[in-house]
Amino acid sequence: MGIAVAVVGASGYAGGELLRLLGAHPTFDIVAATAHRNAGAPVHSVHPHLVSLGLTFAPTEPAALAGADLVFLALPHGESAALAAQLPATTRIVDLGADFRLSDAALWARYYGGTHAGTWTYGLPELPGQRELIKQADRVANTGCYAVATTLALAPLIAAGVADPDDVVVVASSGTSGAGRNLKAHLLATEVMGDLSGYKVGAHQHVPEIKQATGARGLSFTPILAPMPRGILATVTARPTGDIDAAGVRAVLAAAYDGEPFVTVLPEGAWPHTAATYGSNAAHLQATVDIDSGRIIVQSAIDNLGKGAAAQAVQCANLMCGLPETAGLSALGVAP
Ligand SMILES: NC(=O)C1=CN([C@@H]2O[C@H](COP(=O)(O)OP(=O)(O)OC[C@H]3O[C@@H](n4cnc5c(N)ncnc54)[C@H](OP(=O)(O)O)[C@@H]3O)[C@@H](O)[C@H]2O)C=CC1
Numbered sequence: 001m002g003i004a005v006a007v008v009g010a011s012g013y014a015g016g017e018l019l020r021l022l023g024a025h026p027t028f029d030i031v032a033a034t035a036h037r038n039a040g041a042p043v044h045s046v047h048p049h050l051v052s053l054g055l056t057f058a059p060t061e062p063a064a065l066a067g068a069d070l071v072f073l074a075l076p077h078g079e080s081a082a083l084a085a086q087l088p089a090t091t092r093i094v095d096l097g098a099d100f101r102l103s104d105a106a107l108w109a110r111y112y113g114g115t116h117a118g119t120w121t122y123g124l125p126e127l128p129g130q131r132e133l134i135k136q137a138d139r140v141a142n143t144g145c146y147a148v149a150t151t152l153a154l155a156p157l158i159a160a161g162v163a164d165p166d167d168v169v170v171v172a173s174s175g176t177s178g179a180g181r182n183l184k185a186h187l188l189a190t191e192v193m194g195d196l197s198g199y200k201v202g203a204h205q206h207v208p209e210i211k212q213a214t215g216a217r218g219l220s221f222t223p224i225l226a227p228m229p230r231g232i233l234a235t236v237t238a239r240p241t242g243d244i245d246a247a248g249v250r251a252v253l254a255a256a257y258d259g260e261p262f263v264t265v266l267p268e269g270a271w272p273h274t275a276a277t278y279g280s281n282a283a284h285l286q287a288t289v290d291i292d293s294g295r296i297i298v299q300s301a302i303d304n305l306g307k308g309a310a311a312q313a314v315q316c317a318n319l320m321c322g323l324p325e326t327a328g329l330s331a332l333g334v335a336p
């Protein structure tokens with residue numbers, strides 16, 4: 001028998017990717033897809049690739065979600081808490097927004113502003129012990145997109161004691177869908193194409209999330225907007241705590257992700273490509289040690305709408321519902 005699920009904010013990019021994945025899921029049945037300004041419109045008017053689902057956007061209100069056993073929230077920051085409070089305690093929720101990710105209310109206020117809604121179980125199954133917590137949780141806060149790319153690269157190195165948690169530098173590029181579907185002046189196609197530019201430099205909201213998830217204390221993070229629809233490539237460098245070579249760093253990552261279905265440490269010499277993770281729940285990692293500075297370098301690639309948002313949310317929902325973790329998901333990207 002199927003499990004009834006609803007997608008709130010289904011007219012957005014993350015919500016649309018959720019519908020695409022759920023539409024092909026072996027157990028989850030979509031019983032509602034809600035929108036705000038697009039309520040009442042057919043789903044294909046926003047997401048033409050989803051026409052065969054035959055869905056119409058319902059208004060975002062609790063009544064529309066009454067038949068769902070599990071609800072995915074894909075709303076702008078600050079909009080999840082009020083709706084979540086109106087849903088029965090028996091309804092499982094995965095929130096793709098940031099509202100419930102941070103445990104420190106002061107950091108929430110500093111980076112997001114407004115009132116801290118609370119803290120839910122963090123939805124990154126590959127962190128040590130986290131998979132078991134997600135299995136037992138009714139409320140899960142899915143990761144930020146840059147946060148998952150960076151955390152997968154960094155967390156094992158800090159946990160193993162080979163990287164100095166006080167000296168981490170991250171430079172990460174994201175495709176434009178990471179900014180959401182609502183038209184923003186800096187995302188005009190004519191201006192984004194053929195351009196690379198930094199934004200939120202020195203003050204990105206994923207810094208406290210990455211520090212919370214990895215144990216990093218000193219973290220410089222620079223995001224770059226890249227002229228592609230999807231994908232994140234994060235370059236993480238850290239000062240080693242002692243003598244370590246490329247093989248040693250690779251061994252730490254390989255041990256951390258041994259048996260993980262979605263995280264691959266690439267064969268030696270191969271470096272991650274965002275395009276190789278397109279449309280999938282994959283994360284690809286590679287590492288070395290800089291021959292000049294001696295810093296550890298790890299690169300990671302994900303699809304920001306996949307492992308960075310919707311596919312990871314489905315992975316968490318699978319765990320919460322006692323399903324095979326990989327149900328309805330793939331680690332194989334689309335290419336070319
Ligand atoms: N894009 C990404 O790569 C990632 C996104 N996320 C998070 O997922 C969430 C959704 O992001 P994304 O899909 O990119 O955003 P979009 O802007 O593409 O979509 C936002 C959705 O929320 C709806 N919405 C907007 N305002 C309101 C409101 N006041 N009340 C109720 N619904 C509203 C929109 O409806 P309508 O358009 O019909 O008005 C739309 O369905 C965000 O919290 C984001 O941070 C997390 C990781 C990665």
Ligand SMILES: CC(=O)N[C@@H](CCC(=O)OP(=O)(O)O)C(=O)O
Pocket residue numbers: 096097098143144145146174175176177178179180200205206223225
């Ligand atoms: C390109 C771009 O603008 N990306 C967004 C990513 C936001 C995101 O997806 O993460 P949250 O859920 O934490 O907002 C940004 O840098 O703010």
